[in-house]
Amino acid sequence: MEDKPEANSPSEQRLIKLSDLANAAHLRIQQDFAQIDPVIGISRNMRKNGVPADVMTIDCLKSGKRIIVILHDQHPDQLMYKFAFKDQDPAGDFSQLAFAEFNQQVFYDWIKSYFSPAVN
Numbered sequence: 001m002e003d004k005p006e007a008n009s010p011s012e013q014r015l016i017k018l019s020d021l022a023n024a025a026h027l028r029i030q031q032d033f034a035q036i037d038p039v040i041g042i043s044r045n046m047r048k049n050g051v052p053a054d055v056m057t058i059d060c061l062k063s064g065k066r067i068i069v070i071l072h073d074q075h076p077d078q079l080m081y082k083f084a085f086k087d088q089d090p091a092g093d094f095s096q097l098a099f100a101e102f103n104q105q106v107f108y109d110w111i112k113s114y115f116s117p118a119v120n
Contacts, residue, residue, distance in 0.1 A: 033112065
């Protein structure tokens with residue numbers, strides 16, 4: 001069982017791009033909404049358990065809200081996402097978005113719209 005994709009693999013490249021977009025959006029959010037201060041994490045636990053996917057979570061500690069983003073190797077042109085809560089298992093289906101349509105502005109808008117009402 002592979003814990004981590006190879007450094008130059010397509011799945012690793014997508015994860016790097018996702019991380020770069022998240023970091024850029026995070027910087028903008030901190031400048032525009034200092035009270036939100038999201039915490040971004042990457043988990044490879046699914047991959048360690050035999051599911052070829054990586055997970056990014058974006059948490060708002062003040063509200064307990066969480067955005068979950070999944071990159072699945074079997075669907076390289078898509079990402080799955082869900083607006084959830086940190087202390088609850090996500091229920092229901094995840095939404096999908098074409099990876100090519102995902103950018104820093106989408107990340108920024110998600111964080112702003114999902115996290116900011118709870119901290120205004």
